[in-house]
Amino acid sequence: MSTNIDTLENWERTHDCGSLSANNAGTEVLLMGWVNGRRDLGSLIFIDLRDRGGITQIVFDPKVSVVTHEKAHVLRNEWVIAIKGKVSPRLKGQENPKMPTGDIEVFVTDLKILNRTEVPPFQVDGAVDASETLRLKYRYLELRRPRLFENFRKRHQVVSSIRECLNRNGFLEVETPFLTKSTPEGARDYLVPSRVNKGTFYALPQSPQLFKQILMVAGFDRYYQVARCFRDEDLRADRQPEFTQIDLEMSFTGEEGVMAIFEEMMKDLFKTVLGKEIAIPIPRMEYTEAMDRFGCDRPDMRFGMELKDISGIAARSDFNVFRQALETGGCVKAIKVENAAADFSRKILDELSRFVSDLGAKGLAWIKITDNEWQSPIAKFFNQENISGLNKIMDARPGDLLLIVADKIKVANQALGMLRLEVAKRLGIIEKDALSFLWVTRFPLLEYDENEGRLQAVHHPFTAPLIEDLHLLKDSPEKVRARAYDLVLNGVEIGGGSVRIHDMSLQDEIFKILGITREAADRKFGFFLEALKYGAPPHAGMAIGLDRLVAIMVGAESLREVIAFPKTSSASCLMSDAPSIVEESQLKELGIGLLSE
RNA sequence: GGGGAUGUAGUUCAGUCGGUUAGAACGCCGGCCUGUCACGCCGGAGGUCGCGAGUUCGAGCCUCGUCGUCCCCGCCA
Numbered sequence: 001m002s003t004n005i006d007t008l009e010n011w012e013r014t015h016d017c018g019s020l021s022a023n024n025a026g027t028e029v030l031l032m033g034w035v036n037g038r039r040d041l042g043s044l045i046f047i048d049l050r051d052r053g054g055i056t057q058i059v060f061d062p063k064v065s066v067v068t069h070e071k072a073h074v075l076r077n078e079w080v081i082a083i084k085g086k087v088s089p090r091l092k093g094q095e096n097p098k099m100p101t102g103d104i105e106v107f108v109t110d111l112k113i114l115n116r117t118e119v120p121p122f123q124v125d126g127a128v129d130a131s132e133t134l135r136l137k138y139r140y141l142e143l144r145r146p147r148l149f150e151n152f153r154k155r156h157q158v159v160s161s162i163r164e165c166l167n168r169n170g171f172l173e174v175e176t177p178f179l180t181k182s183t184p185e186g187a188r189d190y191l192v193p194s195r196v197n198k199g200t201f202y203a204l205p206q207s208p209q210l211f212k213q214i215l216m217v218a219g220f221d222r223y224y225q226v227a228r229c230f231r232d233e234d235l236r237a238d239r240q241p242e243f244t245q246i247d248l249e250m251s252f253t254g255e256e257g258v259m260a261i262f263e264e265m266m267k268d269l270f271k272t273v274l275g276k277e278i279a280i281p282i283p284r285m286e287y288t289e290a291m292d293r294f295g296c297d298r299p300d301m302r303f304g305m306e307l308k309d310i311s312g313i314a315a316r317s318d319f320n321v322f323r324q325a326l327e328t329g330g331c332v333k334a335i336k337v338e339n340a341a342a343d344f345s346r347k348i349l350d351e352l353s354r355f356v357s358d359l360g361a362k363g364l365a366w367i368k369i370t371d372n373e374w375q376s377p378i379a380k381f382f383n384q385e386n387i388s389g390l391n392k393i394m395d396a397r398p399g400d401l402l403l404i405v406a407d408k409i410k411v412a413n414q415a416l417g418m419l420r421l422e423v424a425k426r427l428g429i430i431e432k433d434a435l436s437f438l439w440v441t442r443f444p445l446l447e448y449d450e451n452e453g454r455l456q457a458v459h460h461p462f463t464a465p466l467i468e469d470l471h472l473l474k475d476s477p478e479k480v481r482a483r484a485y486d487l488v489l490n491g492v493e494i495g496g497g498s499v500r501i502h503d504m505s506l507q508d509e510i511f512k513i514l515g516i517t518r519e520a521a522d523r524k525f526g527f528f529l530e531a532l533k534y535g536a537p538p539h540a541g542m543a544i545g546l547d548r549l550v551a552i553m554v555g556a557e558s559l560r561e562v563i564a565f566p567k568t569s570s571a572s573c574l575m576s577d578a579p580s581i582v583e584e585s586q587l588k589e590l591g592i593g594l595l596s597e
Numbered sequence: 598g599g600g601g602a603u604g605u606a607g608u609u610c611a612g613u614c615g616g617u618u619a620g621a622a623c624g625c626c627g628g629c630c631u632g633u634c635a636c637g638c639c640g641g642a643g644g645u646c647g648c649g650a651g652u653u654c655g656a657g658c659c660u661c662g663u664c665g666u667c668c669c670c671g672c673c674a
Contacts (some may be wrong), residue, residue: 037634037635039632039633039634039636039637040630040633040636041630041631041632041633041636041637042629042630042631043630043631044630044631044632044633045633046632046633046634046636048634057633057634059632059633061631062631063631076625077624090632091632093632094632094633094634096633096634098634099634102634119607119624119625120607120608120624121607121608122607122608122609122624123607123608123609123623123624125635127608127609127623127624127635128608128609128610128622128623128624129608129609130607130608130609131603131604131608131609131666131667132666132667133604133665133666133667134608136666183674185674186673186674187672187673187674188672188673206673206674207674209674231673232673233672233673234598234671234672234673235673236668236669236673237667237668237669239673358600358669358670359670360670456674457674458674459674460674461674463674558667568665568666568667569666569667569668570665570666572665574665574666
């Protein structure tokens with residue numbers, strides 16, 4: 001690559017490439033940026049100059065400067081240049097309505113070539129898109145694309161808006177450690193070896209949970225943090241190993257205080273960033289109702305198609321599959337797909353059947369409602385009375401399609417809940433621009449873990465039980481509801497939190513039920529339990545996943561579109577090539593040896 | 598850990614039944630061009646068909662393995 005490039009000297013920009021309009025006609029401007037495209041007509045050269053503000057057409061005309069025009073012939077895409085010139089309205093009929101700056105162009109008097117480039121591995125202008133592998137390897141080139149940059153501008157605005165809201169409400173931004181203690185509950189930890197204390201390890205935080213609660217004990221009263229969190233679990237389109245939470249904690253309040261703050265925050269940021277009004281208070285739904293009606297603890301409320309329990313009628317049918325499911329304590333539930341009977345072919349129904357069996361359900365029954373009967377493989381098991389009864393429960397009309405799953409309650413809910421989403425996706429009935437917020441409240445405090453053979457905390461072991469359920473704690477702990485709440489947006493869990501236990505004796509009782517001995521509890525988080533003894537105020541908190549929130553706001557398919565330097569689905573960074581092997585000497589210094597295969 | 602998809606020029610893709618010299622578009626290089634904005638026209642260069650075995654007279658195509666990427670299940674308090 002040639003090194004004959006110009007120096008900046010005392011040139012300073014006067015504008016960015018997105019800010020010029022007809023109002024600037026006649027002014028001398030100085031722009032800097034990248035060559036986004038060139039159209040060299042011989043004696044006239046047009047260049048699209050791009051910076052993060054936008055794109056401006058600049059013109060090299062020998063009538064303006066022979067020397068500069070001559071110099072401009074060598075310009076190529078992605079070269080970095082600076083130009084001085086005069087803003088001019090476009091000739092009549094030459095305006096470009098597709099460009100925000102399409103009414104003007106800049107006639108260049110002076111040109112500096114600030115840098116050249118090798119031929120880029122893919123076209124930044126996006127004319128031919130590259131594979132994501134390549135775009136991740138050359139992430140800086142992809143980030144030059146205006147569409148992607150816009151995501152990060154919005155992300156910045158979201159964080160600014162949140163900080164403003166929380167600062168206004170008396171919150172203090174405090175940083176908590178990255179090098180912290182491994183807690184075996186929850187997700188797998190990323191471990192960091194200690195050189196000073198060989199054989200011991202820090203863990204990167206899965207969340208600042210214990211530290212923020214200790215800040216409440218410390219009397220900080222209202223804390224927040226734009227907190228990076230780390231979880232060593234397998235990735236998904238909506239899961240990265242490091243991600244950012246807006247994490248907060250409040251003293252002397254409960255769920256109402258926390259929910260009110262988040263509602264104000266959401267209202268603010270959707271207004272400032274997207275110019276959209278959202279209605280508060282955000283509606284609430286208890287966990288059990290969400291499961292009953294949507295088969296899911298984070299229902300997408302942008303469409304209906306709710307689950308209906310048809311166990312009563314199923315019990316009166318002659319269909320053994322239904323009756324067996326009921327006899328073993330299961331249920332029969334159904335969804336109604338309006339006017340889909342004609343469109344859902346046997347092939348599609350087979351696909352849907354496979355879809356639910358992949359989720360562990362035993363099968364899928366379907367009924368097409370026709371004018372006076374059912375078209376269905378299971379029609380023969382129902383008498384006329386039951387047919388009318390079921391039609392009534394489902395509010396089914398001719399042309400509708402019923403999809404039915406009979407299974408254990410948990411399996412049926414999950415399968416139908418997912419099927420509901422799948423069908424809605426296939427039908428394209430989900431309104432893209434809709435914003436459907438929902439609080440899901442009163443989750444179960446505990447659930448039985450089949451693998452471990454013991455009760456586990458659904459949220460985390462410091463979540464407070466509902467006071468009115470306390471009496472159930474001893475005899476039927478699984479029925480106890482938690483003072484926990486999740487914020488759901490368009491079927492995505494964007495955050496969650498709870499009122500915490502601040503009473504040591506209740507905390508002890510919970511540990512006992514979880515089968516955690518005093519010794520084990522002390523070993524795992526003794527420092528935190530110790531803190532609870534010294535005047536812990538009542539407190540509650542919540543965290544929302546910033547990446548997921550921004551992803552929804554910008555309509556991103558994957559979190560990778562809202563994280564500047566994301567990891568691949570095998571948790572590696574294609575740009576830096578992390579993770580990588582390290583020098584033997586580095587390991588030795590840490591007192592670490594690698595196991596051979 | 599499991600299932601699915603995918604890998605061919607710098608990039609995105611096509612490549613028939615296994616058969617002669619692996620094509621197109623964009624990009625790149627050279628030339629022409631004073632109103633382009635997906636500029637146009639003429640010419641040109643550019644290939645480890647992801648990698649490794651195997652089957653075959655012959656493999657981009659078939660088989661096995663392996664690696665990368667993407668999606669999903671498990672997992673993610």
